[in-house]
Amino acid sequence: MSKTMSLNELTLSDARDKLRAKEITAIELTEACLSAIEAANDALKAYLVVTGDKALEQAKKSDERLAANAKDARALEGIPLGIKDLFCTDGVRTTAGSHILGNFEPPYESTVTQNLWDAGAVMLGKLNMDEFAMGSSTETSYYGQTVNPWRAKGSDENLVPGGSSGGSSSAVAAGLCLGATASDTGGSIRQPAAFTGTVGIKPTYGRCSRYGMVAFASSLDQAGPITRSIKDAALMLQAMASYDLKDSTSVDRPLPDLEKALTQKFKGLKIGVPKEYRVDGMSKEIEALWEKGIDIYRQAGAEIVDISLPHTKAALPAYYIVAPAEASSNLARYDGVRYGLRANGRDIVDMYEETRSHGFGAEVKRRILIGTYVLSAGYYDAYYLKAQKVRSLIKRDFDDAFETVDVVLTPTTPTPAFGLGSKKDADPVEMYLNDIFTVTVNMAGLPGLSVPGGLSAEGLPLGLQIIGKPFDEATVLRAGQVIEDAVGRMPIPEPWWAGDAAKPADNAKKKAEAADNAPEKKAKKKK
Amino acid sequence: MAKSEIDEATVRRIAHLARVKVTAEEAKSLQRELNGILSWVEELNAIPTDGVEPLTSVGGAKLHMREDVVTDGNKPAAVLKNAPKSEDGFFLVPKVIE
Incomplete structure (x- = not known):
């Protein structure tokens, strides 16, 4: 972390603790996020709408509550979040990245976002996405292309932030919010999280209400968070999930305390490694990442079990x-x-x-x-x-596997983030292959998590996927924590995107680095 | 699975069914792309599925029942708020009956 770290770079859980200890205020935290957005959004284009006034108003209320009695603070009191533009927000334009929704201002609030506001969270704005969540790069948005804050070592090529939740992943990775809502139909939370060094969890189908989410494929769509740590994902998911009579597929099943679950016993857990995920032409890098994950678990006292999920290859064509x-x-x-x-x-x-x-x-x-x-x-x-x-x-493959293992470990994506526009002339099927490791989870309705597993040779983040039993998000997150503890959280990349609006100190630093051949410095920092 | 190459006329027919106007140029590229996707999904033919029930719900949860009463409504202004054209509490559309 840079020594000039500003408040928007805090993890959600650290910010929560500091707010309760009265070390910082919700207004300061919100203002830090709003200035980070102002400095970055021209370059990253993560936000489609910034709701600064609303955010400050909410933050003020949170500060009043915290001042009165910190014990009355709600779960996400004063935490500034970004919202994927697929969640209907009362009176705030919601487009799902499509021209056809133009200036649609929902007269109602989605259940997931309502749950977040009821938990005291602050809304910073709406985040870009592939049109109707159909895409893996956020390039199909009608409203412009979001850029990944990460760049390959020594390169100034703009990379995609993944998709469809690319606005969410870019904003979280760059510190433009403390966490963001996202949604996942075939990998749209996990793939962007993998591409940006962030954590993303798609819960079990039915955990989060789909009421007020712009529908893509109703039997597959699920909401979930993208955050900078496993603990943050646990905190956000806890607030987002609920049983909701407004969604007939919402499931009435209590969610355990996910934050508490992170510290529970891990030793002796059985980790399944499915051989069918060793697809033809899998890069050495992804193979090595997977091996590293297996090693981490072995050393943490888990038992590694080779398993078979015979219909893996059929999942993608069936999904399409x-x-x-x-x-x-x-x-x-x-x-x-x-x-x-x-x-x-x-x-x-x-x-x-x-x-x-x-x-x-x-x-x-x-x-x-x-x-x-x-x-x-x-x-x-x-x-x-x-x-x-x-x-x-x-x-059925997964049901059988879960007879013997607790979670399944795979890579999240077959490659790291690719260049913006680099697949423009590609066959649609080539873009669809991004979802090859993630769609199975949606097809079976299971919880799936992507957690940073390391960097590629080019210095780009790679993700490991952990798949769990239905409604066992607690064990999925616990397993994710083991990887995060071993690998470390990904830092916010050196802010090449910070424009004139950035703080003078940052600008001076940026100039000094530009003159000093930035890439080496960047590489050191990512370590 | 039906082994089929779809032709341009079929693309136009589907587009009309989906109420999407396509230009001649679009129809040609859509024909190519749709055939590409359809021939790829034909991989599924190789998987035996005799006697397998189709999966229609992953949760397996029973739909919950509630009292058959009105729980919401009487919000004409909210309903019409985003209408491109409306008048006197109605949505306006082009003339349908001559």
């Missing part, structure tokens, strides 16, 4: 039937009548077609058409039903 099918149905609601964009047309059908043609981007149209095709008369059994049957087999 199920998800577009559900998406084509969910996105039928964008008709230019009730909210969002409306284009002119000769008659009502022409109006629908023009509206949807102008309002949706290329990737969204592609998936709507695939979904419509696989659900159309004569093809339903061949594609959709087949994929749902394969999904049963994938779930």
Whole structure:
């Protein structure tokens, strides 16, 4: 950590403790985040909307509560968070990265965000994402491309922050909030977390209410946090999760104290290592990362068990039937009548077609058409039903594995972050391969975590994935803590993005470093 | 699984079913991309699924029941707040019946 560390660089849990000990105030913390956003957002484009006034108002209320009696402080009292633009926020523009939602201002609040405000959290603004969460790089957003705060050693090429929760991962990694909400349909929390050296957890399907989340594929979508530490992820998930009558798939099952679970006994846990994840052409680097994770567990007293998940390879193609099918149905609601964009047309059908043609981007149209095709008369059994049957087999694989192991360890992604625009001309399927290690978890509805496992040869973060039994987020996080303890938390990268709005001291430092061949210094710092 | 190459006419038919207007150029590239995706998902043919039940719900949780009463509503202003066009408490659409 830099010695001139400012408050926005604190972990969520440290900030919580300092707020309660009255070492800092919520206003100071919020202001630190808002100035960090101002200095960084032109370069990183993580925030689509910054709600500074609302944030300061909430922070003031938290300070009053903390001043009256720190014991009355709620779980996230005074903690400034960023919100993925997929969560409806009352009166604050919510676009899901799509032109078709244009200036949509929800007249209601999503359950997940309401839970966070009820826990005392402060809203900094809305974060960029792939359009309707369809993408792995945040490049399909209608509102511009978010940039990863990490760069390869000695390079000034801009990299993607992963996706679809790329605004969330970029903002958290750069210290533009203390944590962010995200959502995960095929890997959209875990892959961006892996690309940015952050922690991301997708809980068990049904843990977090989907009420007020813009729907992509309803049987796969789950909300979860992206944070800078395992403990922070535990604290945020605790506040986000709830049983909610407004979501019929929300599950009424108590969530144990996740923070407490982090300190519980680990020794003797059984870690499954699935051979099918050793995919063809897996890079040496990813293999080495995985081995390192296995070693860490062995040394922590866990038992390593080789397991088989035979239908792993089928998960991705099955996902690319199920998800577009559900998406084509969910996105039928964008008709230019009730909210969002409306284009002119000769008659009502022409109006629908023009509206949807102008309002949706290329990737969204592609998936709507695939979904419509696989659900159309004569093809339903061949594609959709087949994929749902394969999904049963994938779930059965995990059920069998969890008879003998407590968690499963895999890499999160097949590669580190890639260059912005570098896959522009690639086949859509090539981009889909980003999700190869993560989609199985959504297909089976399981909890999955990505935790930083180390750096690539180029100095870019790599993530390890921990998959758990249904509703056993506690053990997943406990296992994640073991990796974090061994590897260490990833630092906030040297702020190459800080513009003129940055503090004078930072600017002077930046200039000095630029003159002094920054990359070496950066490398040292990442150690 | 149906072994099928979709042609441009099929792309247009699906696009119309999905109420998305596509240009001739878009139809051509969509045809190529959709065929690419469909031939990739055909990998699933190799997996035997006879007698396997389709998975429709991962949680397996029963849907909860509640009293059949009105729990929300009477918010016409909120409902119409984001409407592109509305009048007298109604959504406005192009003429549907001649």
